[in-house]
Amino acid sequence: MRLDLILRVGAKLILPFILLFALYVQFHGDYGPGGGFQAGVISAGMVILYAIIFGIRAAKQVAPPRVVEMMVPGGVLIYAGTGAYTMLLGGNFLEYTPLAHDFLHAHEWGIFSVEIGVLVTVCGTMIAMFYAFAERGRS
Amino acid sequence: MILANKAVENAADHAVAAAAANPPGITKLTENAELFVMMVLLTLLAAITLAIIRQRNMFGVVILAGIYSFLMASVMIILDAVDVAMTEASVGAGISTVVLLATLHLTQSIEYPQRRSVLIPFFISVVVGAALVWGTSGLPAFGAKTAPIHGHVAPTFIQYSADHKMPPNIVTAVLADFRGFDTLGEVTVVFTAGIGVLLLLQGGWRVTGNGRRSEDDDEQQGMDSSGGTA
Amino acid sequence: MKEAILEFAQHYNYFITIFLMISGLFIVIARGNLIKKLIGLSLFQTSVYLLYLTPAKIHNGTAPIYDYAYDTYSNPLPHVLMLTAIVVGVATLALGLALVVRIKEAYGTIEEDEIFSKDPEAE
Numbered sequence A: 001m002r003l004d005l006i007l008r009v010g011a012k013l014i015l016p017f018i019l020l021f022a023l024y025v026q027f028h029g030d031y032g033p034g035g036g037f038q039a040g041v042i043s044a045g046m047v048i049l050y051a052i053i054f055g056i057r058a059a060k061q062v063a064p065p066r067v068v069e070m071m072v073p074g075g076v077l078i079y080a081g082t083g084a085y086t087m088l089l090g091g092n093f094l095e096y097t098p099l100a101h102d103f104l105h106a107h108e109w110g111i112f113s114v115e116i117g118v119l120v121t122v123c124g125t126m127i128a129m130f131y132a133f134a135e136r137g138r139s
Numbered sequence B: 001m002i003l004a005n006k007a008v009e010n011a012a013d014h015a016v017a018a019a020a021a022n023p024p025g026i027t028k029l030t031e032n033a034e035l036f037v038m039m040v041l042l043t044l045l046a047a048i049t050l051a052i053i054r055q056r057n058m059f060g061v062v063i064l065a066g067i068y069s070f071l072m073a074s075v076m077i078i079l080d081a082v083d084v085a086m087t088e089a090s091v092g093a094g095i096s097t098v099v100l101l102a103t104l105h106l107t108q109s110i111e112y113p114q115r116r117s118v119l120i121p122f123f124i125s126v127v128v129g130a131a132l133v134w135g136t137s138g139l140p141a142f143g144a145k146t147a148p149i150h151g152h153v154a155p156t157f158i159q160y161s162a163d164h165k166m167p168p169n170i171v172t173a174v175l176a177d178f179r180g181f182d183t184l185g186e187v188t189v190v191f192t193a194g195i196g197v198l199l200l201l202q203g204g205w206r207v208t209g210n211g212r213r214s215e216d217d218d219e220q221q222g223m224d225s226s227g228g229t230a
Numbered sequence C: 001m002k003e004a005i006l007e008f009a010q011h012y013n014y015f016i017t018i019f020l021m022i023s024g025l026f027i028v029i030a031r032g033n034l035i036k037k038l039i040g041l042s043l044f045q046t047s048v049y050l051l052y053l054t055p056a057k058i059h060n061g062t063a064p065i066y067d068y069a070y071d072t073y074s075n076p077l078p079h080v081l082m083l084t085a086i087v088v089g090v091a092t093l094a095l096g097l098a099l100v101v102r103i104k105e106a107y108g109t110i111e112e113d114e115i116f117s118k119d120p121e122a123e
Helices: A006-027 A038-053 A056-062 A065-088 A103-138 B002-021 B024-054 B057-078 B080-105 B119-136 B154-162 B172-180 B180-202 C001-009 C012-029 C034-056 C076-107 C112-118
Strands: none
Touching: A006 A038, A006 B024, A006 C012, A038 A056, A038 A103, A038 B080, A038 C076, A056 A103, A065 A103, A065 B180, A103 B080, A103 B172, A103 C112, B002 C034, B024 B057, B024 C001, B024 C012, B057 B080, B057 C001, B057 C034, B080 C034, B080 C076, B154 C112, B172 B180, B172 C076, B180 C076, C001 C012, C001 C076, C012 C034, C034 C076, C076 C112
């Protein structure tokens, strides 16, 4: 509809790779640089890029505001829930050793779960902030 | 048990590989090259900072802040802080630039000339800076292995990864495991700040207008709902 | 002479850190534009990243990702602290900017002097 065809096609080409990179950063964080904070910001950056190029209404169909707002406290709950679960298993708060029989495996599970919580909160917060600022400009 | 075998195997390879990674002749050269690249990048950082101070067009300031973040990420790479560099490149140059630009769109993009004198702030800054420079004389030299920071908990963290008790990325292990409670606090801070932004910008108490948050369905006639708040 | 230059080069990180720090301080004190103040605050914050990460580095060390081929790693603890500080920093920056947006809507300006002149109680 406007002269930003190259931008639109180019963005559509790179958007899935940004998401893939975010997932790589998230799940490869144990072995290379990365983790929940970076992956959350990168995946939020994907939604923000989509919103900038295709409009905020299209972005809201990809990431509905209700879901995004639930992600903000949801990640903290996942994180704290991991701690509560380890307490139920008989350990201390956020002591991952009871999660599995092998020390390394237990701690990898714990780190995995905690990083998911970080990802959800950071991603949700960044997208929610962007929506808040962008909507303020429209109304 | 496979892990234990692997550890023994690794220990055998260890000495040979370490010697191959750091041949003694090259060390001095890489040390100086690192120092030189670092000094160049840091000088560029200082130049960008001066430009940020002098620039009155806020759009220019935001773009300069983005350049600053990328330079800072490069410096962090040289400081071997790859996780931090990745975070700084995506957060500092990505998200914060977007948020700053959104704010400029909502406010104004020109900074008015100052009526007040800058002499007193300049004096305060110079005095604080001089005191801090005087304090640096007691700090350890850059890259010194004998610095006190390396003596306390860091060897334990590294040993845990070396013994295959923790994932290889020591930063992730410390972030999510050794200092998991700390990170829970940080996540809570991010959560609190996010809730604060949502309350401030989408809350139901606008200055003027009909005072409710905009949803998708009222965006069609949303233009008259709370325009012209100023 | 050569020792003096080497000494200067080895403490150059700290000098630049201090320069960035006092630049941020100067912007926060001297500039009246609220967005500029927030950028100054984040400059100050970035200088703190540098202050933490500089001593963590060891010459000929490598990034703190364990591999049996290396035995010298930079200190991971400052990295962890600064990693979380960056994300928390952008969250609080956005909170400050949201406050700036509200101030703009209430006062029509984001220059400190004009806000004070419109707000007689603040004088």
